[in-house]
Amino acid sequence: MFKNYLKTAYRTLKKNVGFTAINIFGLALGLATCMLIVFYVVDELSYDKYNTRADRIYRANMQIRFGGIDQNYASSPAPLAGVFKKDYPEVESSCRLLQRGGYNVKKGNQTIHEDKMVFADPTLFDVFTLPVIVGDPGHALVEPNTVVITETIAKRYFNTVQAVGKTFTFDDKLLYKVTGVIKDLPRQSHFHFDFFLSMASKDESRENAWLSNNFNTYVLLKPGADVKQFEAKLPELMRRNAGPQLQDVLHLNFDAFESAGNRYRLSLVPLLDIHLKSNLMSELDHNGNIQYVYIFGAVAVFILLIACVNFMNLSTARSANRAREVGVRKVLGSARKYLIAQFLSESIMVTFVATVIAVAAAYLLLPVFNNISGKNIGLNAASLVWLVPCLLVTVLVIGFLAGSYPAFFLSGFQPIEVLKGKLSAGFKGGMLRSSLVVFQFFISIVLIIGTLVIYNQLKYIQNKDLGYNRSQVLVVHGVYNLGEQTRVFKEEVKQLPGVAGVTMTGFLPTSDYRNSSSVFQERALDPKKAVLAQTWTVDDKYLPTLDIKLVKGRNFSDQMPTDSAAMIVNETAARLMGVKDPLNKPMYLPMDNMAKTFKEYHIIGVIKDFNFASLRNNISPVILMYGQDNGSLSVKMHTANITGLMAQIKDKWKSIQPGKEFSYSFMDDDFDASYRAEQRMGTIFIIFTTLTIVIACLGLFGLAAYAAEQRTKEIGIRKVLGANVANIVGMLSKDFIRLVLIAIIIAIPFAWFFMHQWLQGFAYRQNIQWWVIVLSAVAALLIAFVTISFQSIKAALANPVRSLKNE
Known part of the structure; x- marks a missing residue:
């Protein structure tokens, strides 16, 4: 029975090759775009998860207000890590990283400048998961002038990972002995260093300076420790340790210092939040932005929904032609459940083919997407573990949802009425389809406005007088x-x-x-x-x-x-x-x-x-x-x-x-x-907006075809009575244009609110200009009219004799 469903589905789809191709193309385009965005979002959310104890690692930040100026640092005082470990029983371990630029490294007669260097405490390996290939992690960074390097550096300078005991010459005078070789850090890390130098090599690491903030300090809490209770102890920690030094310098005790409107406070940020939720001074690398993850995640959902809506619309547009097929099948004894199964099998088959094409397209486009987004995403065995099940579920869910309306609707026809040419009034009911068109163009208009606002802000930044001349x-x-x-x-x-x-x-x-x-x-x-x-x-x-x-x-x-x-x-x-x-x-x-x-x-x-x-x-x-x-x-x-x-x-x-x-x-x-993230976002927005408009137009094309099919005889009668092409095009277009206008009215305040919020992130910004709204609205109307006109003109030019010969 199942084999027969597939064979019948194949023949039916082959017979309507034009609609089938449009259906598959629209769905594949939506799925491929959605997959690329999902890859981006998953990559952004994966930062620092390679650490096996990531849920217990926190970084100490400093919040300073002094002289009327606020400054927030991702760094903290030198003695803090030692106090954490010594005085707080909930702390399992702590470590510091100190970034002091790079060194010139000798390689034979060549000198190479290496920037990815950082000083680290010996407890580095107690806090972070950095697999050691060669060496003893417990003693690797204990002695001064020792260094742990990545396997890439070991191969570059020594042609082997067996580099323990070998030496580097930094700046023609500093000798550092290699005491360990670790695997390269994952791409999804909030810091990327190739050289970890022993903290004992830096004199400032031993200073008891609580008023200086140069060290990125991390703390590993014990299992079950309450981070809120631990964080509540930090004000007293600063009062006890930094207070005496404030008294010496400013002749104010800690309470008087804060009551004067100043601030010198510690806070904790979870390791897993650093990449997306922290952009402070003294960050170890350029971090991402959680807002972009939310935005792109929402865009992925919307594009997938639009693609599914199109699938349903195009399936519905074809369904009228199959009414008599359903009537004949029922007269010949076919049960309704078999008809439902037949329509769903066709829908799932189209979804499966579209998914296969989407996977291939996403794989081929991944290098281009990486170049645009600044990522280095790759498909591997770990990706397939979650990707394959998700795709199978997607095929079943989309296939069922997209095919459910025509399946349950068409299978419910009464054969006598169908064979007499009396279709159910359900074909006239367009509330659902009208709502879907409004939804599609609502999303399209929001993205058009968003793209123009981002473009204007980036142009404003690039052309703003900065108070200095950076040209040439x-x-x-x-x-x-x-x-x-x-x-x-x-x-x-x-x-x-x-x-x-x-x-x-x-x-x-x-x-x-x-x-x-x-x-x-x-x-x-x-x-x-x-x-x-x-x-x-x-x-x-x-x-x-x-x-x-x-x-x-x-x-x-x-x-x-x-x-x-x-x-x-x-x-x-x-x-x-x-x-x-x-x-x-x-x-x-x-x-x-x-x-x-x-x-x-x-x-x-x-x-x-x-x-x-x-x-x-x-x-x-x-x-x-x-x-x-x-x-x-x-x-x-x-x-x-x-x-x-x-x-x-x-x-x-x-x-x-x-x-x-x-x-x-x-x-x-x-x-x-400095604005590469916004530039990439703008480029990606333009691409996603274009794809969304293309997919929405496919849906509008399907609905226009559907409307033309339902009104074939009406168009024939009007032409016989003297209506010209312009009259018929206007008649078929006005309902759709009305829906696009509704979408514009809903989208404008929505887009204005969210883009206004985005612009608040800039102290210097370009306000949303009126022409952005007008241009977006006109573009949406023009795109919709051109799409509708193709089907409208085709219907208006058709020979009325063909549509009326059976009456």
Whole structure:
């Protein structure tokens, strides 16, 4: 019996090859898109789950408010991890990670700059699941100047994973012995390092400095420990340990410090929430955004629903032609349950074929999707464990739901009425189908508006005046690698034709190189007269090279020795000081964590505010100090031959240090990288919106075909009575256009609300403009009308004799 169902289904589908192809294509398109989004969502939700104790691991964050400025850090004080382990019985283990940039690594005669380096406590392997290939994890990071590396690094430098006992030379002077080799970290990790250096190598790791926050601290709680109760103990921990140091520095006890409106608090974030729910200062890597997971998850559901709706609509559109087939089958004795089984088998067969095509399409499109989304998703055995059952359930569920309406509806026809040509009134009832059309275009319009809003915001960001000029600025990284030759390199680059300016510092608006300090207006270090600011060391060419404008005062000068004690502040810092004229005002900068010593500075200039962080945040205080920082060299170019000038700069580098790597970027690209997630989101939104519109149009095409079939004789009579093509097209189109208008009315406030919420994440944003709404509405109407017109014109041009010859 089942074999007969399949054979009959195959013949029926083959007979209506056009509708079958559209049905399969629309469903396959929806399923393939849905699968790609599911891959993305699953990948985002998989971060850090490779840790076997992930549900018990938490990171300590610092929430600081001082001088009217809030700053939240993913890092915490150096002694915190030790206090966790020593004083709290619910703590099983704790460890710290300290990121201090990279080193130059010797490989024969070649020098390679490695950035993926971090200092780690010996308890690293007690907290995180990092499988050790060679070495003893219990002792691997105990001794100073020891390092644990990944298998990729071991093979790169030693051509084998058996690297324990071998040595690295860092920066031509530091010797580190390999004590362990671990497997490469999974892609779904919130940190990605290749070198784990022993924390004992860093003197600052042993400091009892509770007012400095440089260490990413993780705590592993014991099984059954109540994290809420543990977190409730953290305020007392800070009061007991940081309080005395606050008293020494500011002459305030902890309670008085907080009652003055300041804050110095610890909080915990679950390890599994870091990637999607944490974007603080001092993160170890660029994290994702849970909002995008929610958005793409909803889009996947909507696209799948639209595809199923289309399937049902197209099946219904064909069903009228099969009414007489049902009548004949019933007269010949076919039971209703067999008719239901027949229709459902056809639906499931189409769904199965569409699913197979969708899987193949998703697999082939995965590399393209990875390139667009910045992912590296791959299908493996672990993926198939959940993917295959999900696909089988999808085939059955979609096949049953999509085929249920025609199956149960058609099988209920009375054979006598059908054979007389009297179809059930159910064919006239279009409330369900009308609702589905409204739903489809509601989603389409929301996505169109969303896409335009995202595009406008990204365009606004790229064109906004940031307060500095990033155009044609080449940033040469790791200039400190040149040692004593850094000044020589700077001077030689400055002399090249086409170079408009050169400044040497790692503190750039587009870099992650930052330093935050509290600067006081009084020698007594009164917290009410303090500014929590970024304090950057720059040279006298910094402002002209980046075209940062002076509002008042003057720039640093290499001709004035007193400028070593000079400061230039931005407008925000000057405003927070609460003085009318900050020029020549003395400022006091603590020179150590305990503020036992401090240096007196004088303000010589005020610069216009410039954006040095994401445009999601307001501009915070910046204080520039005159000095030498060899983090990087920024070269302002003024030439049409950028490639040629870059080659000359590279030659200068190689002439000074031929074995060292020349690493560079352009400031424009560094800026764009800060908004890569939004750019990718915009691109993906455009693709998903286009696919949603295509799928929705297929559904509208099916309904238009259905309406034309139901009104064939009416159209014939109207043509005989003199109606022209335009009259008939208008008659068939107006009902659908009315549904699209309803969808527009519902979608506009919905889309406006959610995109307005998204824009609130930017301190600097473009408001939703009226033309975005109008353009989206007009586009939806135009797309709908073009789709409907194809079937309407076809019906209007048909010979009326054919439709009326049986009457």
